[in-house]
Amino acid sequence: MDNAGHKAKVGPSVGETSDREEGLEFKPKFGADGLATCVTVDAARGDVLMLAHMNEAALRETLATGVVHYWSRSREALWRKGETSGQTQTLVELRVDCDQDAFLALVEVGGDGGACHTGRRSCFYRRVETDRGAARLAFVEPSATHR
């Protein structure tokens, strides 16, 4: 038996890492749960709208249809964004990060212009404020005004 082929199982080789980071082959890497994180940005305004997850099927549907799909962890189902809320997202550009385990979706927002189920444009509508070690939240985007 030839043992030489058995030693490379502790992580990617330098060549593999370099290919993944500097190559043009799309090799998305999903976690043990089959998911990769996607940060979604308004293509026109550039602000971060939300953060969600894609599995392989969601990624495939997003690229095939140009309509953003995620994987809903709570419902454990493929989720075409906006299918019930009307807050659809049309893909303008999909980017991938250095090690290809995270996506950045630049989107055009449909429906009422919101991305958050609370009715706001962005899910990130509160900031953390600290005062002598205690942390509280403050609204940066008021309720139910998305524009």
Add this chain to the structure above:
Amino acid sequence: MDNAGHKAKVGPSVGETSDREEGLEFKPKFGADGLATCVTVDAARGDVLMLAHMNEAALRETLATGVVHYWSRSREALWRKGETSGQTQTLVELRVDCDQDAFLALVEVGGDGGACHTGRRSCFYRRVETDRGAARLAFVEPSATHR
């Protein structure tokens, strides 16, 4: 974050959900692995630099020092961003999403102005291009020029 999932499986009660989403109490929710995802944005330019993870200690250190800390999943260690690369990140504002399980860090980038270990400003330097079902990558940010 997972917008589609509010039909009350085994999850929190309506009151708890409302508090978490509309309240001013900071109740960050970490996953089973103790981590929450953080998307990091250049506070001045508004572009997404990277996506990383924070555990409770990283969050605490970030808020206490104003210098962004993450949890390195590969090294399994608290990671003060820039401690070896010099690519420090000074916190300008930390936001939390609707269900408080994801963070948005607005930062001022130190060092050479980059956030990615490849030397680029952003980790999202390639976009996905599809051609008749086949997906390839293309660079949106060339190598080693971060500005």
